[in-house]
Every structure is written in structure tokens, then in C-alpha cells.
Amino acid sequence: MNARDNLSDSLPSCKFEVPEIIFGRGMLRQVGACACRMGGKKIMLVSDKGLFNAGWVDSVMSSLLEAGLEFAYFDGITTNPKDNEVIEGLREYIRLGCDVIVGLGGGSVMDAAKAIAILVSNGGKIQDFEGHGKIIRPLPPLVLCPTTCGTGSDISQFAIITDTERHCKITIMSRCVAPDISLTDPDTLSTLPDEYVCTTAIDALSHAIEAFFSIASTSLTDVHATRALHLLTTSLVPAVRERRPQDMQKLAQASLHAGMAFSNSLLGIVHALAHPIGGLYDANHGSINAILLPEVLRFDIPAVTEKLQELSCSMGHRADGGVNALGDQIQETLESMLEACGAPRSLRSIGVRRQDLPELARRALDDICIVTSPRVAAQEDLLGILQRAY
Amino acid sequence: MNARDNLSDSLPSCKFEVPEIIFGRGMLRQVGACACRMGGKKIMLVSDKGLFNAGWVDSVMSSLLEAGLEFAYFDGITTNPKDNEVIEGLREYIRLGCDVIVGLGGGSVMDAAKAIAILVSNGGKIQDFEGHGKIIRPLPPLVLCPTTCGTGSDISQFAIITDTERHCKITIMSRCVAPDISLTDPDTLSTLPDEYVCTTAIDALSHAIEAFFSIASTSLTDVHATRALHLLTTSLVPAVRERRPQDMQKLAQASLHAGMAFSNSLLGIVHALAHPIGGLYDANHGSINAILLPEVLRFDIPAVTEKLQELSCSMGHRADGGVNALGDQIQETLESMLEACGAPRSLRSIGVRRQDLPELARRALDDICIVTSPRVAAQEDLLGILQRAY
Numbered sequence: 001m002n003a004r005d006n007l008s009d010s011l012p013s014c015k016f017e018v019p020e021i022i023f024g025r026g027m028l029r030q031v032g033a034c035a036c037r038m039g040g041k042k043i044m045l046v047s048d049k050g051l052f053n054a055g056w057v058d059s060v061m062s063s064l065l066e067a068g069l070e071f072a073y074f075d076g077i078t079t080n081p082k083d084n085e086v087i088e089g090l091r092e093y094i095r096l097g098c099d100v101i102v103g104l105g106g107g108s109v110m111d112a113a114k115a116i117a118i119l120v121s122n123g124g125k126i127q128d129f130e131g132h133g134k135i136i137r138p139l140p141p142l143v144l145c146p147t148t149c150g151t152g153s154d155i156s157q158f159a160i161i162t163d164t165e166r167h168c169k170i171t172i173m174s175r176c177v178a179p180d181i182s183l184t185d186p187d188t189l190s191t192l193p194d195e196y197v198c199t200t201a202i203d204a205l206s207h208a209i210e211a212f213f214s215i216a217s218t219s220l221t222d223v224h225a226t227r228a229l230h231l232l233t234t235s236l237v238p239a240v241r242e243r244r245p246q247d248m249q250k251l252a253q254a255s256l257h258a259g260m261a262f263s264n265s266l267l268g269i270v271h272a273l274a275h276p277i278g279g280l281y282d283a284n285h286g287s288i289n290a291i292l293l294p295e296v297l298r299f300d301i302p303a304v305t306e307k308l309q310e311l312s313c314s315m316g317h318r319a320d321g322g323v324n325a326l327g328d329q330i331q332e333t334l335e336s337m338l339e340a341c342g343a344p345r346s347l348r349s350i351g352v353r354r355q356d357l358p359e360l361a362r363r364a365l366d367d368i369c370i371v372t373s374p375r376v377a378a379q380e381d382l383l384g385i386l387q388r389a390y
Numbered sequence: 391m392n393a394r395d396n397l398s399d400s401l402p403s404c405k406f407e408v409p410e411i412i413f414g415r416g417m418l419r420q421v422g423a424c425a426c427r428m429g430g431k432k433i434m435l436v437s438d439k440g441l442f443n444a445g446w447v448d449s450v451m452s453s454l455l456e457a458g459l460e461f462a463y464f465d466g467i468t469t470n471p472k473d474n475e476v477i478e479g480l481r482e483y484i485r486l487g488c489d490v491i492v493g494l495g496g497g498s499v500m501d502a503a504k505a506i507a508i509l510v511s512n513g514g515k516i517q518d519f520e521g522h523g524k525i526i527r528p529l530p531p532l533v534l535c536p537t538t539c540g541t542g543s544d545i546s547q548f549a550i551i552t553d554t555e556r557h558c559k560i561t562i563m564s565r566c567v568a569p570d571i572s573l574t575d576p577d578t579l580s581t582l583p584d585e586y587v588c589t590t591a592i593d594a595l596s597h598a599i600e601a602f603f604s605i606a607s608t609s610l611t612d613v614h615a616t617r618a619l620h621l622l623t624t625s626l627v628p629a630v631r632e633r634r635p636q637d638m639q640k641l642a643q644a645s646l647h648a649g650m651a652f653s654n655s656l657l658g659i660v661h662a663l664a665h666p667i668g669g670l671y672d673a674n675h676g677s678i679n680a681i682l683l684p685e686v687l688r689f690d691i692p693a694v695t696e697k698l699q700e701l702s703c704s705m706g707h708r709a710d711g712g713v714n715a716l717g718d719q720i721q722e723t724l725e726s727m728l729e730a731c732g733a734p735r736s737l738r739s740i741g742v743r744r745q746d747l748p749e750l751a752r753r754a755l756d757d758i759c760i761v762t763s764p765r766v767a768a769q770e771d772l773l774g775i776l777q778r779a780y
Contacts, residue, residue: 015411
């Protein structure tokens with residue numbers, strides 16, 4: 001049996017949309033030209049202190065100046081970006097008369113940049129846009145430059161913001177939320193702290209697997225999901241251990257491919273559960289995914305048997321066995337990768353309280369990511385997954 | 391050795407851009423909504439008599455009317471669209487006060503729609519825009535709906551127009567030339583005449599192979615090129631022979647994937663030679679490609695040895711052999727596919743004159759597609775290819 005015989009060739013009705021993509025070492029120098037091409041005169045640059053100290057914010061500022069642009073700098077964003085931080089960013093944008101937003105950072109910075117852009121043109125409060133397709137007016141031009149190995153926010157039609165009153169994350173999904181330009185300079189990964197290499201790459205791994213299993217996946221998304229999986233299988237562990245530039249660059253590529261896949265096929269139970277957990281505990285998103293992924297995979301596999309061969313092949317296996325053997329192989333490969341990276345393996349270890357599990361399962365049912373899960377999950381199924389991952 | 395070990399993972403500096411993609415049976419009904427979303431009030435619908443007689447033009451007109459849009463209809467386009475036909479289209483666009491162009495057809499209709507759009511906003515004559523990056527002003531919104539199994543014009547940054555004075559084709563390449571929306575309704579293939587199924591699918595096959603070998607190929611384009619090759623290897627011959635809808639739909643998908651690849655990685659010698667031949671003889675583009683492809687592949691293979699394993703794998707082989715065995719396997723698969731489709735196999739058979747070969751080789755050196763050939767070709771190399779294909 002040839003490993004590609006069972007390629008998932010189906011392409012039912014679908015839409016596929018990705019921003020303009022720019023990728024390459026030294027490409028941060030192009031940010032000014034990109035902002036200029038978007039019609040910008042005064043740019044709001046959103047980033048964080050870590051990137052400022054590492055010198056990357058300076059690189060972008062130089063590029064903006066060289067393009068003859070003025071800019072304002074905003075760094076009031078924390079991990080799991082909060083609604084009040086978005087409001088603060090909005091005030092700065094208006095006060096300084098900006099017209100284009102450049103986001104340089106990880107998922108938190110980029111999601112916050114998106115949320116600021118939503119409020120700039122749509123008004124109201126960020127909670128008004130929770131769910132799918134609530135955004136009426138087009139956003140100001142957005143150029144997003146990822147500096148971690150995951151998130152995919154530079155590609156995606158999602159923004160995730162923490163509601164500080166309700167202690168939950170709200171998921172905003174709209175084609176308007178995708179940026180105009182996704183610009184990746186993999187050199188920025190050289191200064192990413194060790195713990196973020198692992199957790200953000202595992203976020204990309206979850207994106208790839210959930211996108212591939214999604215009921216909205218198509219041939220157009222599958223090619224990117226499987227390429228991301230291939231890149232992650234070969235480079236995640238060496239990148240985390242040795243941080244060689246060529247492996248880090250592969251993680252940046254994997255993040256891009258995974259983003260192209262999941263932005264168009266959406267996600268599943270891992271993310272539906274990770275959002276309420278992140279909202280309640282302010283915990284690291286990649287760590288939560290690492291803990292949930294093996295259990296969700298176990299739950300999903302019976303519903304996606306026809307896709308296991310291609311998945312296994314993309315992970316470097318010969319993929320010759322029957323469905324059970326394939327499932328076991330995938331599960332083992334995933335678990336040994338997570339183990340070798342030193343990823344956290346239990347919800348308890350990241351501070352989740354056992355008594356919160358039923359409420360977390362309930363909230364996951366309201367998350368938009370649950371809609372494309374390959375296997376329909378009731379609240380007790382979700383609770384079971386949480387308990388096994390505890 | 392695992393078939394995916396040698397995946398071409400490199401992603402040097404690159405740009406990747408594709409239009410919004412809509413794909414699915416019955417999607418022609420969405421054209422009106424798309425044109426509306428582009429801000430259209432009066433649509434110029436460009437198509438041809440074959441599609442009118444088959445009823446597809448009516449479907450689009452109904453969709454436009456349902457969306458409350460006015461439209462003008464233009465069908466003055468022939469195969470290998472001519473500069474004077476473009477001028478005629480431009481006059482109609484201006485005379486009737488249109489604001490959005492919808493192209494429904496094969497490569498000729500879509501390239502003509504693009505050329506009309508170029509002149510609408512940039513003025514001058516179409517020859518002024520030959521080459522790369524000559525277009526200054528953005529085009530009016532373009533929605534392109536392919537109705538053949540090839541071309542990729544609905545995705546690409548290319549438009550190819552025949553210069554009737556110089557009897558040659560001019561290649562226009564610019565990011566501005568890519569449409570806003572690519573909308574494929576595979577049902578339209580049900581009325582495509584038999585001979586076009588074969589020749590347009592072979593055009594897509596050439597796009598996939600040349601995109602994969604191109605020196606500008608990246609991981610982002612390779613995933614689409616290899617998926618196109620997989621789809622074509624499994625469905626081209628049965629589609630040509632039996633025309634089952636599921637095989638035809640796979641050809642439509644393959645065309646889409648191949649278009650996403652080559653629009654971003656560009657092409658090679660097959661197309662660099664096919665353009666002058668098409669310009670001089672008004673011959674069918676897919677037939678020319680079918681004749682040239684085996685000879686160009688033979689010429690290219692020594693320069694792309696590291697990519698043969700992935701190519702062979704995408705064509706359904708186990709890909710276990712050495713470089714020579716892989717090359718032979720690919721060559722044989724390709725030739726037997728072309729043979730089984732009844733594709734023309736010699737330049738002589740399509741009316742090319744032997745005494746024109748040196749001039750055709752010379753003109754190919756000026757075609758923009760030669761730039762990304764994986765193997766540098768001198769005029770005598772090109773002449774050799776033409777002579778062997780004669």
C-alpha cells in the first residue's frame with residue numbers, strides 16, 4: 001500500500017483566504033515599506049518589553065523611519081491580553097492620530113493589535129464582537145510580525161481577548177480580523193526565551209492536528225497542516241534542546257503552515273477547552289495545549305480513521321498498518337515528542353483546581369472552536385478529557 | 391528510507407499571495423454576492439459563446455440580478471486573446487460605465503478580463519505592460535470563474551495576450567493582475583468539450599511540475615504543486631476517458647492547487663517556449679505543453695535531483711530508488727499519462743514549421759518564465775529541446 005493512496009482529496013464547498021505572506025531572514029527591514037504600501041502616515045507599533053530589550057523593536061522603528069513614516073509605540077500588553085489593555089491601546093491610537101497598526105510579538109501582542117483595530121473602526125467594547133461575523137466595518141490596515149513559534153495570529157481570522165470581569169476568554173472570528181500582511185523574520189526567534197520555544201511550537205502542533213481533523217478541513221488546508229506536522233516532527237525536539245538556527249527557522253515555517261490551515265479549517269476540542277482554562281487561570285496557552293492534546297487525540301481518533309494514514313505519513317512513518325496500529329503510532333510519536341520537550345503533562349501541575357473542571361467543560365461548549373470538532377462531544381465527554389488530563 | 395525524508399523544507403526569503411478562493415458545486419450562484427461585496431453597481435461580464443450556449447452565462451446573470459446588480463455582457467474574445475479584442479472590451483467597459491469585471495471562462499477569457507482591467511485604470515496599450523511590475527495603478531475589482539481544468543489564471547499574477555502585429559504573446563506579470571476572488575464551480579466542467587479536458591488538465595500538469603522545479607519554489611508552493619500532481623496522476627486519465635464528475639472535480643482542484651503554486655514560484659522552459667509557439671501559430675496552449683513537457687523534464691532532471699523523491703512520491707510511487715531510477719520512473723509515468731490521454735506528441739503534428747525553430751528558441755530567451763528555470767538554458771539548449779520535440 002502506498003502511503004499517499006489515502007490522501008484526503010475531498011474539497012467540498014469551501015472558502016480559503018490568507019493574507020499576503022512575507023517570510024525570510026532580515027525581513028523586519030521591510031516593515032516600513034509594507035506600512036507605506038498600506039497608505040500609512042503615522043504607524044501605531046504594538047510590541048512588548050522583551051522584544052524592545054532584544055533590539056527587535058528598534059529594527060522595526062528604523063525601518064519605519066527609513067520609509068519616512070512617523071510612529072507611536074505602545075507596549076501595554078500582557079500575556080492573555082486583557083480588555084482594559086485593548087482600551088488603553090485604542091486611546092493611544094486615537095490620541096496620536098494613527099492610521100496603520102504594526103504588531104510585533106507573540107499571540108498576545110498580535111491579538112491585542114487586532115482588537116485595537118476592531119474598536120478603532122467599529123466602536124463599542126470588545127465583548128460586542130464575541131463569536132462569528134459580528135464585525136461590520138473594515139479594520140485599519142494591519143501588518144503582523146510573529147516572533148514566537150506558534151499562535152498563527154499573523155494569519156488567522158481569530159482574536160482571543162480576556163474578559164477581566166467574567167474571567168474568561170472571548171473568541172472573535174471574522175474575515176475582517178485577518179491582517180493585510182503577515183511578515184515573519186525567523187531571526188527574531190534567536191532571542192525567544194527557552195520556555196516559549198517549546199510552548200509556542202506546541203501551540204502550532206495543536207493547530208496543525210486540530211486543523212487536519214476539523215470537519216471544515218479541505219485539500220487546501222490539509223496540505224498546510226501536514227507540512228506543518230512534518231516540520232514539527234523533525235525539528236521540534238532538536239530546536240528545543242539545541243536551538244540551532246536551521247531548526248528554529250523550521251519552527252517558524254511550521255507555524256506559518258499551521259496558521260494557513262487552521263485559519264481556514266478552524267480548530268477543535270483542544271482549543272475549545274484551552275480558552276476557558278486560559279481565561280480562568282491566566283495560564284500559558286501552549287502549556288495547556290500540550291496537556292490536553294494527547295487526551296483529545298485519543299478521543300478524536302475513532303472519528304478520523306480515514307485521515308490517520310496521511311497524518312502518520314506526515315510524521316515520518318511508513319504508515320502501513322491498520323487503523324489501530326496507525327492510531328497507536330501517532331499517539332506514541334506525539335507523547336514522546338512532548339516528553340522529550342519537557343512539556344507539562346497535567347492540569348494539576350499548572351494550577352488548575354479539580355473543582356473547576358465541570359465549569360470548564362461547560363464553558364468549552366460555548367467556545368466557537370467546538371463546532372468543527374471531528375467528534376461531537378457532550379459536556380461529560382469534555383469533563384472526562386479534563387479528568388484524564390488532570 | 392521513508393518517502394518523506396527528503397521533503398523540500400527550505401523556505402528562503404519569499405512572498406506568497408493568493409486571492410480569496412471559493413470552490414464548490416453550485417458556487418456560481420455566489421458571483422452576484424461577490425461582485426456586490428467588491429462594491430460593484432454595474433458589472434462587466436466577460437465570457438464566450440460556448441459557455442453562453444451551455445447555460446452557464448445565464449447562471450451568472452441570474453446571480454447578478456438577484457444581487458440587485460446591473461451588468462453588461464461581452465464575449466468578443468477568441469482563443470489566445472488578441473490585443474484588439476482587449477481594446478474592444480475596454481471600449482465597452484467605458485461606454486457602459488462598469489465598475490467590476492467578472493470573467494467566466496478558460497484562460498483566454500480570464501486573461502482578456504485581466505487585460506481589460508489593466509487598461510481601464512492604467513490607460514495606454516497592453517504592450518506597455520509587458521514584463522514584470524509595469525502596472526502603476528490598482529485594477530478595478532476582478533472576480534474570475536474558471537471553467538476549464540487548467541490555466542490557473544483565476545489565481546495567478548500573469549496575463550498572456552497576443553500581439554497581433556508582432557505575432558507573439560506578451561507576458562504581463564504583476565501582483566496587481568491577480569484577481570480579488572477566484573471562484574470555481576466544478577459543475578461547469580460537465581459541458582467542457584472533450585478535447586479541452588485533456589489539454590487544459592495537461593496545462594495544469596505543466597504548471598505543477600514547473601512550479602515544483604522552479605528556483606523560486608518554497609515550502610509554501612511545494613505543498614500545492616505536489617498535491618496538484620497527486621490529484622492529476624490519479625484522475626487525469628480516468629477523467630479524460632470517462633468524465634465521471636468526481637474525477638472532473640479533482641481536475642478542478644488540481645488546477646487550483648497548481649495555480650497557487652506557480653503564481654508564487656513562477657514557471658520554466660515549457661512555458662517560456664510555449665508562449666512564442668502559441669503567439670506564432672495560434673495553437674492550443676495545452677497541446678504545446680503536452681509536447682514540450684517530456685523533453686523539458688529530461689533536460690531539467692539533472693538540476694533537481696534533490697526534489698525527485700518528493701515528486702515521485704506525489705505521483706504515487708514508493709520512491710525508494712536512486713536518482714536515476716527516480717528520474718526514469720517520473721519520466722515513464724508522465725509519458726504514459728500523456729499517451730493514455732491521446733495528447734499530441736510532436737510539434738510537427740500541430741503545424742509548427744521546422745525552419746521557425748531557431749527563432750522560437752531565441753524568443754523563449756526573452757520570456758519571463760525562463761528566469762526561474764532550474765537549469766540555465768542557452769539558445770542552443772532550447773533549440774535542442776524543440777528539435778527533439780519536433
